[in-house]
Amino acid sequence: MSVKHFKHAIFLPVSAVALLALLLAACAAPTVSPGGAPAAVAPTPSAQAQVSTDPIYIGVSGPLTGDRAQYGAQWKKGFDMALQEINAAGGVLGRKLEYIFEDSQSDPKQSVVIAQKFVADPRIIVELGDFSSTASMAASQIYQRGGLVQFGFTNSHPDFTYAGGDYTWSTSITQNQASPALADFAVKTLELKKLAVFQLNNDWGKSTNELFTKRVQELGAEVVTSQSYLDTEKDFRSAITTVRDANPDGIILISYQADGALIAQQLRQAGLNQPLVGSASIQSPDYIKLGGNAVEGTYILGEFNIQDPRPNVQAFVKAWKAKYNEDPDLFGTLAYDTVYLIKAAIEEGGATREGIHSALPKLKDVPSIVYKKITFDPNTRRSQDPQFNILVVKDGQFAAWDGTKPTAQ
Amino acid sequence: MDSLLRTLLDQTINGLTVGNVYALIAVGIALIFGVGNLINFAQGSIFMVGAYIGWALVTRYQVPLIGAFLGVAVVCAAIGMLMERFALRPLENSARIAPLLATIGIAFALDQLVQIIFSPNPQSFPNPLPPFRLQLGGVTIGAIDLLIAFVGVGAAASLFYFLRFTKLGWAIRATAQDREAAQQMGVDVNAVNQITFAVASMLGGFAGLLVGIYFQTVYPTMSFTWGIKGFAAVLLGGLGNVPGAILGGLVLGLVESYGVALLGPSYRNLFAFVILIAVLVWRPNGLFRRNRRTPPEPLTGTFIPNQKPVPIPRWTIVALALGALALPLIVTDPYLLQILTNAWLLSMIALSVSLATGTAGQVSLGAAGYVAIGAYASALVTTRLGWSFEISLLVAAFVSAVFGVLLTLPAFRLRAHYVAIATLAIGEIVTLVILNAAWLTNGPLGITNISPPSFLGWKAVTAREVYWYALILLLLAALLQWRLLASPLGRTWRAIREDDVAAQAYGINLTRYKALVFAVSALIAGVSGAFTAHMYTFINHETFTATTSILALTMVILGGMGNMVGAVVGAVLLTALPEVFRGFVEYRYLLYGLVLLILIRFRPQGLLGTV
Known part of the structure; x- marks a missing residue:
């Protein structure tokens, strides 16, 4: 065999081995926790984790790059703030609480890999996320089999907590709860009878709209037109022309903040001035920032009100503004709340995976910024009896609704 | 009947406005295709960069709109020239598929760079135009609609003048017609290429700025959705056909607008792509060329390189397969x-x-x-x-x-x-x-x-x-x-x-x-x-x-076209790389794009060569 041939012959095995080595190195490489401090290199597996003073770790799987990166960025702010507060006050059970945020891009290919990584990492006692149901539910079975609680705090897909099993939990309000309430508010409270709906065409938007429309019809009102759009859609002018021709007396936004703001702007530009009623998901400073004057007067069946007079809410909003120089949004606040919920679970059941799993059904009335109090229904593994806040956009702020109804057109 | 007419007119204006933007993106793609015979997948990213530069100039530095246009022109043209000089020219004599992949790598890198610099959040772009609206018999036209129309028509007219009546324009057209002949006649084809990239990127940047103003938002992921519409517009008009690209953009905008009016916004893209396929079937040269035969394009024989693959003895493959089968016995890490x-x-x-x-x-x-x-x-x-x-x-x-x-x-x-x-x-x-x-x-x-x-x-x-x-x-x-x-x-x-x-x-x-x-x-x-x-x-x-499709093609090109072992090597490599870069958090896809560029630069025929 000539030298040249030999070179070729060994090229493949050598490169394969090199690649494998690279991969193994990646597994062993210390993960930098986004909080800044490099996480400790995996401790030598001493069985006595309970008495150690090592930090307690939460694993987070969520988008830090890619299309959904903005939501991951908000999560990080919420986690960072909650952990800073908790650790400054002495941590949990005398130990520091930390998180390891792995970027999944909300892509199921990556969320399943992260799930395996977290399950295999003995330091991690609970997992939070992923963001989208596509990514979250692809990983649920891995968490379930690994005996690691997957806690999805933005997963409103009605089947989410059943995708894994008794290790899949969520505080997110499902469409089954929120949609009829939205219909009741628009039809009964605001007395709107002919509604036009804009609906984001994803799992959440679709089931919300179906349940909403059903309830509207039960109440004797009518959805005159329903425009569903993809999350990449930015141009609503054509849809608005259709809405205008349907002549509604109210417009419902089943949207996220950025698309909701765009719709509002383009509606107002087209001269349509009907009252806007939005789902909780548009409640973000971005909705106001991107929407400007066009979103003034929008009603929101909100989950969270930053003007809520409860002292813990006001303290939180103040701290958030001081730290990040912006109002907290729903996604950041949910992340913040969830860390405190996990803290409560650790205190109840201990800093182990089984501890968290056994503690969640026992938790009672854990204080929460968004939901006021959280108690789980052990059968659905979601919170019981969620509360809504009715808000209205006033002078560039989300304000509690004072009861004034929209003036007739 | 009156309201129907009004609806029709409104949808027509919506369609023309969006279509004009598609046309601007498409013209850039068509120009580059004409001169360099290359589909530039980075055009969408340059469009997005243009939107961000314009946004930063207008909202952060209070530059007047005309200045923002100048700024966008300079930055985007510079990016286009740099891209041509350092990422694409070195690949000149390799397979045509290699520069195509390089543009995908550049797109990755640009998208991530913008996300890192400006954060992934969408940014609000307050309308810098006077809030006036023109009422024309029930139809309203805003200042931005007029601006888009003006830029669209202006760009088309100047491009026409440039290509038709200037020496440089002749050189570009000559190069597009026959690269070798142009070179023999003393045309510096590299300079022509670079200028084409500059002009194309500038137009893409303008389109980005206009879209930013039109929707009053800019966001990093706008690159893919708009870029793909640019390609569709180019194909509608016929590849490499500049006037065709403009018309293709307008047709696409109109068809989408009417489609949305009929079925709702969820169907916008479905309409766009179905129309595209229909045109390709019935008029494969685009809507505006009479000739029904596909134009003489470099066929795959030259499109895909003809080089010897790296010889891999059969025992190596068998050994590797057995090794892979035995691996879980040694490695138990589920990750x-x-x-x-x-x-x-x-x-x-x-x-x-x-x-x-x-x-x-x-x-x-x-x-x-x-x-x-x-x-x-x-x-x-x-x-x-x-x-x-x-x-x-x-x-x-x-x-x-x-x-x-x-x-x-x-x-x-x-x-x-x-x-x-x-x-x-x-x-x-x-x-x-x-x-x-x-x-x-x-x-x-x-x-x-x-x-x-x-x-x-x-x-x-x-x-x-x-x-x-x-x-x-x-x-x-x-x-x-x-x-x-x-x-x-x-x-x-x-x-x-x-x-x-x-x-x-x-x-x-x-x-x-x-x-x-x-x-x-x-x-x-x-x-x-x-x-x-x-x-x-x-x-x-x-x-x-669609990212899965692009990923799969990238794996194939990386491993070597038609090379089965190469496909597997490419897949393992591109699955492993983002994991290896995990520690870099927000930077990992930037690194991924750069590594891709480097690999293409040094192994344009793929790691294991074409079979």
Whole structure:
């Protein structure tokens, strides 16, 4: 065999081995926790984790790059703030609480890999996320089999907590709860009878709209037109022309903040001035920032009100503004709340995976910024009896609704 | 009747405005294609950079709008020139597919860079224009509509003047017509190329700025959605045809606008892609060329390089396969096994693309569509009919093979770049149909609780079992493909790739052999999709997106076209790299893009060479 041939012959095995080595190195490489401090290199597996003073770790799987990166960025702010507060006050059970945020891009290919990584990492006692149901539910079975609680705090897909099993939990309000309430508010409270709906065409938007429309019809009102759009859609002018021709007396936004703001702007530009009623998901400073004057007067069946007079809410909003120089949004606040919920679970059941799993059904009335109090229904593994806040956009702020109804057109 | 007319007029104006923006993006793509014979996948990213530069100038530095346009022109032109000089010119003499991949790498890097600099959040772009609206018999036209029309028409007119009446313009046209001849006549073709990139990037940047003002927002992911519409517009007009690109953009905008009015915004893209396929079938040269024959394009013989592959002795492959089978006995880390499982599943998709693209020369960017069809077929058969996984896997293989032929049928008459864009559109159509056909697919809610992969009662649940199952499927697929390639069939496919006219002259029925290649290709992709669906236990329309198709093609090009081992190596490498870069958090996809560029720079024929 000539030298040249030999070179070729060994090229493949050598490169394969090199690649494998690279991969193994990646597994062993210390993960930098986004909080800044490099996480400790995996401790030598001493069985006595309970008495150690090592930090307690939460694993987070969520988008830090890619299309959904903005939501991951908000999560990080919420986690960072909650952990800073908790650790400054002495941590949990005398130990520091930390998180390891792995970027999944909300892509199921990556969320399943992260799930395996977290399950295999003995330091991690609970997992939070992923963001989208596509990514979250692809990983649920891995968490379930690994005996690691997957806690999805933005997963409103009605089947989410059943995708894994008794290790899949969520505080997110499902469409089954929120949609009829939205219909009741628009039809009964605001007395709107002919509604036009804009609906984001994803799992959440679709089931919300179906349940909403059903309830509207039960109440004797009518959805005159329903425009569903993809999350990449930015141009609503054509849809608005259709809405205008349907002549509604109210417009419902089943949207996220950025698309909701765009719709509002383009509606107002087209001269349509009907009252806007939005789902909780548009409640973000971005909705106001991107929407400007066009979103003034929008009603929101909100989950969270930053003007809520409860002292813990006001303290939180103040701290958030001081730290990040912006109002907290729903996604950041949910992340913040969830860390405190996990803290409560650790205190109840201990800093182990089984501890968290056994503690969640026992938790009672854990204080929460968004939901006021959280108690789980052990059968659905979601919170019981969620509360809504009715808000209205006033002078560039989300304000509690004072009861004034929209003036007739 | 009056209101109907008003609606029609309103939708026409909406369509023309958006169409003008498509036209601006498309002109850039058409220019670069004309001169460099290259589809520039980074055009969408440059569009997005333009939007951000304009936004930063107007909102952060209070620059007047005209200054913002100048700033965008300078920065985008500079990026275009740098890109041409350092990423594309070094690849001049390598396969044409190499610069195409380089533009994908640049797109990755630019998208991530903007996200890192300006944060991934959408930014508000307050309208810097006077808030006046023109009322024309019930129809309203805003200042931005007029501005877009003005820039669109202005750009088209100046471009016409530039190409027609200036020396540089002649040089560009001469280079587009015949590069070698132009060079012999003393035209500095490199300079021409660079200027073309500058002009194209500038126009793309303007389009970005206009869209930013129009929607009053800028966001990093605007690149892909708008870029792909640019390609569609170019194809509608005929590749490399500048006036055609402009008209194509306008037609696309109008068709979308009327489509939305009829069926709702969810159908916008479906309309766009269906129209595209229809035009490709009936008028493969675009709407505005009379000649029905596809223009003489560099065919795949030159499109795909003809170099010797790295010889790999059979014992190495057998040893590697055995090593991979034995790996879980040594390595027990489920994280590593899951990465490799993903790599095996993606390898199958890469093999499928390699077969269509590398072996038969039909560049396929629609693999995700076949993967999704396989996934849904298997998931539906098991959840609705209660069939077992072994059976559903066969059903999925069969269904995807059938759809693979039926869906690609319209693309059979097309060549090279046209096939690429047509298959991309087919992939998108599949996703959109899955989303909108809720009665069958449950729409965006997806299919939940799909049973894990099993075989005659044995269930693959642990990372190790799933790894083995996936690997065995990959080996079976590879064996099938290897047998086919070694048979006369393989030789026929390669003959079609090398010269389809000659192949036809030898009595090869092109349609039949193309149908066969797409059937086998879709079958392998569909099996991968079916297994993935059962591994995830949940799928919806977002599980298999166009990025999967692009990823698979990237793997194939990286490994070497038509090279089966290369496809697997490419898949393992591109699955592993983002994991290796995990520690870099926000920077990891930037690094990924750069590594891709470097690999292409030094191995343009792929790591293991073309077979």
